[in-house]
Amino acid sequence: xxxxxxxxxxxxxxxxxxxxxxxxxxxxxxxxxxxxxxxxxxxxxxxxxxxxxxxxxxxxxxxxxxxxxxxxxxxxxxxxxxxxxxxxxxxxxxxxxxxxxxxxxxxxxxxxxxxxxxxxxxxxxxxxxxxxxxxxxxxxxxxxxxxxxxxxxxxxxxxxxxxxxxxxxxxxxxxxxxxxxxxxxxxxxxxxxxxxxxxxxxxxxxxxxxxxxxxxxxxxxxxxxxxxxxxxxxxxxxxxxxxxxxxxxxxxxxxxxxxxxxxxxxxxxxxxxxxxxxxxxxxxxxxxxxxxxxxxxxxxxxxxxxxxxxxxxxxxxxxxxxxxxxxxxxxxxxxxxxxx
Amino acid sequence: xxxxxxxxxxxxxxxxxxxxxxxxxxxxxxxxxxxxxxxxxxxxxxxxxxxxxxxxxxxxxxxxxxxxxxxxxxxxxxxxxxxxxxxxxxxxxxxxxxxxxxxxxxxxxxxxxxxxxxxxxxxxxxxxxxxxxxxxxxxxxxxxxxxxxxxxxxxxxxxxxxxxxxxxxxxxxxxxxxxxxxxxxxxxxxxxxxxxxxxxxxxxxxxxxxxxxxxxxxxxxxxxxxxxxxxxxxxxxxxxxxxxxxxxxxxxxxxxxxxxxxxxxxxxxxxxxxxxxxxxxxxxxxxxxxxxxxxxxxxxxxxxxxxxxxxxxxxxxxxxxxxxxxxxxxxxxxxxxxxx
DNA sequence: TCATTTTTTGCACAGGTGTGCAATGATGCT
DNA sequence: AGCATCATTGCACACCTGTGCAAAAAATGA
Numbered sequence: 001x002x003x004x005x006x007x008x009x010x011x012x013x014x015x016x017x018x019x020x021x022x023x024x025x026x027x028x029x030x031x032x033x034x035x036x037x038x039x040x041x042x043x044x045x046x047x048x049x050x051x052x053x054x055x056x057x058x059x060x061x062x063x064x065x066x067x068x069x070x071x072x073x074x075x076x077x078x079x080x081x082x083x084x085x086x087x088x089x090x091x092x093x094x095x096x097x098x099x100x101x102x103x104x105x106x107x108x109x110x111x112x113x114x115x116x117x118x119x120x121x122x123x124x125x126x127x128x129x130x131x132x133x134x135x136x137x138x139x140x141x142x143x144x145x146x147x148x149x150x151x152x153x154x155x156x157x158x159x160x161x162x163x164x165x166x167x168x169x170x171x172x173x174x175x176x177x178x179x180x181x182x183x184x185x186x187x188x189x190x191x192x193x194x195x196x197x198x199x200x201x202x203x204x205x206x207x208x209x210x211x212x213x214x215x216x217x218x219x220x221x222x223x224x225x226x227x228x229x230x231x232x233x234x235x236x237x238x239x240x241x242x243x244x245x246x247x248x249x250x251x252x253x254x255x256x257x258x259x260x261x262x263x264x265x266x267x268x269x270x271x272x273x274x275x276x277x278x279x280x281x282x283x284x285x286x287x288x289x290x291x292x293x294x295x296x297x298x299x300x301x302x303x304x305x306x307x308x309x310x311x312x313x314x315x316x317x318x319x320x321x322x323x324x325x326x327x328x329x330x331x332x333x334x335x336x337x338x339x340x
Numbered sequence: 341x342x343x344x345x346x347x348x349x350x351x352x353x354x355x356x357x358x359x360x361x362x363x364x365x366x367x368x369x370x371x372x373x374x375x376x377x378x379x380x381x382x383x384x385x386x387x388x389x390x391x392x393x394x395x396x397x398x399x400x401x402x403x404x405x406x407x408x409x410x411x412x413x414x415x416x417x418x419x420x421x422x423x424x425x426x427x428x429x430x431x432x433x434x435x436x437x438x439x440x441x442x443x444x445x446x447x448x449x450x451x452x453x454x455x456x457x458x459x460x461x462x463x464x465x466x467x468x469x470x471x472x473x474x475x476x477x478x479x480x481x482x483x484x485x486x487x488x489x490x491x492x493x494x495x496x497x498x499x500x501x502x503x504x505x506x507x508x509x510x511x512x513x514x515x516x517x518x519x520x521x522x523x524x525x526x527x528x529x530x531x532x533x534x535x536x537x538x539x540x541x542x543x544x545x546x547x548x549x550x551x552x553x554x555x556x557x558x559x560x561x562x563x564x565x566x567x568x569x570x571x572x573x574x575x576x577x578x579x580x581x582x583x584x585x586x587x588x589x590x591x592x593x594x595x596x597x598x599x600x601x602x603x604x605x606x607x608x609x610x611x612x613x614x615x616x617x618x619x620x621x622x623x624x625x626x627x628x629x630x631x632x633x634x635x636x637x638x639x640x641x642x643x644x645x646x647x648x649x650x651x652x653x654x655x656x657x658x659x660x661x662x663x664x665x666x667x668x669x670x671x672x673x674x675x676x677x678x679x680x
Numbered sequence: 681t682c683a684t685t686t687t688t689t690g691c692a693c694a695g696g697t698g699t700g701c702a703a704t705g706a707t708g709c710t
Numbered sequence: 711a712g713c714a715t716c717a718t719t720g721c722a723c724a725c726c727t728g729t730g731c732a733a734a735a736a737a738t739g740a
Binding site: 362363368375376399 | 717720
């Protein structure tokens with residue numbers, strides 16, 4: 001199991017010997033805020049460079065009981081929405097000299113494993129983007145000063161910092177957009193994933209429709225994907241009573257839905273069919289779609305998380321989740337006149 | 341700087357005390373292949389569970405001089421291609437119980453930082469997907485038994501394991517596809533990025549055209565993105581002598597190119613214009629595009645990398661880079677009859 | 681120059697783990 | 711039973727770093 005390498009990593013002791021100072025001096029040179037004279041510092045740096053010394057972050061973390069690692073747990077990270085989020089997060093975290101560990105979780109059990117990993121590596125924090133973490137493990141994390149931040153999930157436990165997006169407001173707004181556009185047969189295209197944010201959007205949309213005397217229907221035929229959106233359209237437009245307005249709970253669903261409506265059933269958008277999405281992924285702005293949607297401010301959220309973790313912001317516990325607004329992005333998939 | 345937490349992480353010593361065994365027994369219980377009797381093992385596990393013990397991977401890594409961390413360096417990780425690759429990699433690495441560290445690098449300097457990070461965290465390996473790593477740092481990595489694997493990059497140094505895709509073969513094939521489809525005015529749509537794989541495709545494509553007496557032109561108007569593809573199309577179709585066949589060196593470029601050609605210039609695909617892409621991202625199969633393209637076998641590459649790092653495969657050094665074939669995916673953006 | 685304050689430096693310890701070595705206990709064989 | 715073999719266990723050391731403490735050096739003031 002042990003490696004067989006000729007040379008080994010160079011340690012602070014070796015640097016100290018070469019520079020003719022104590023090992024403490026070396027340590028202090030590379031520790032922010034420690035007291036070293038400019039003379040010794042330069043001697044140390046010179047020796048370190050010539051030897052190729054790099055601080056062993058493992059040993060440092062062992063002392064400090066934290067490792068500057070932040071663990072991101074997410075599923076389907078190849079998805080436009082998730083990958084944009086992770087991109088923003090990694091950049092912001094790097095800006096405060098944190099290191100990003102990504103755990104690709106499909107099921108809840110892997111979220112469990114991820115949290116265990118967080119503990120084993122003494123990470124500073126865990127960001128949960130998907131799945132439901134295990135309560136006992138969360139408690140262990142929190143007890144040891146590790147932070148747990150969940151995004152667009154149900155808040156499960158005190159001590160967990162929660163960030164959500166204004167799903168309900170947006171969903172209600174979506175109904176009114178379709179309503180104002182003159183749609184009569186309205187459908188909500190969702191998935192079987194049952195994610196908290198999906199459920200929130202479904203409920204708010206259907207409720208708002210009902211409150212205005214319109215019976216909107218809900219369709220869930222598969223997971224949250226392009227294919228599901230496509231298949232949903234196929235079922236709806238080949239049945240009796242096809243819709244003339246659709247709120248797709250995800251842009252990805254919307255893309256599949258639009259493609260099939262247009263190419264397989266000849267629907268013109270927005271003349272025959274109005275479509276609204278959610279997320280504002282890159283593809284929504286592509287001119288094949290031009291999708292009117294709601295933008296999730298992932299960059300703002302990433303900045304907020306950075307500020308949280310650089311302790312420039314106090315953890316906002318107790319007073320409920322931090323809410324970020326989703327603003328509508330008007331494009332061409334809804335008839336004009338719907339815009340207020 | 342020091343944290344103020346009531347409790348602290350539970351150590352192996354505490355578990356040992358509770359279980360009534362020595363700390364060594366605890367260590368051996370959680371070390372694969374160590375010798376412990378079933379009796380003590382179960383006592384230890386019981387105690388560990390009740391205390392919430394988790395091995396400190398930092399201390400373990402300090403001893404072993406490796407941390408089971410694999411560092412992935414990549415730019416533009418929100419891109420469909422990159423995110424799919426990272427998704428595959430993280431899954432395969434997790435399968436062999438490695439932990440993924442993602443470094444989001446925009447410039448070469450950040451690749452440098454990433455490599456330094458690899459060293460500081462005593463990572464097992466670094467995967468470089470973008471940018472040019474620093475020679476001296478690579479040497480330090482290699483000297484200490486850390487592996488460096490570059491994908492679709494120029495091989496820079498011995499000891500670095502290199503994986504590439506058959507860019508040239510595919511590019512030549514792309515020309516013939518357009519040629520057989522009867523295109524006369526052929527253009528290669530690339531970007532200013534100047535990535536090794538882009539350059540390889542450009543050169544091979546243009547050379548093959550020249551060898552067959554056709555003067556294909558090369559267009560590079562921006563970075564590798566949808567917008568660049570769109571802008572390229574705008575320039576080409578508003579100028580004199582618009583093309584009737586395009587090899588877009590990236591599917592993302594192709595999407596932008598197709599959208600503008602169709603929606604702003606009324607070109608029918610494939611009747612008026614044949615388009616070929618590269619990568620086979622998800623969007624290429626969406627029915628708005630139906631793009632004929634070349635598939636990069638990212639899953640196969642990820643599996644290969646897993647096998648390399650689980651030392652089931654010998655590092656293939658010396659005899660040049662490992663090549664993975666890119667196979668054409670026939671869809672509808674090239675006139676039929678081009679298919680052999 | 682000398683006394684006083686401030687900065688710098690080295691020592692030694694702590695942090696949690698893996699493992700070689702020797703001792704102990706268990707098991708098998710005759 | 712007696713001996714040999716083998717698995718198990720505990721001790722002590724090593725891995726590399728940060729930091730409190732006291733001593734030394736430097737800077738400051740008169």
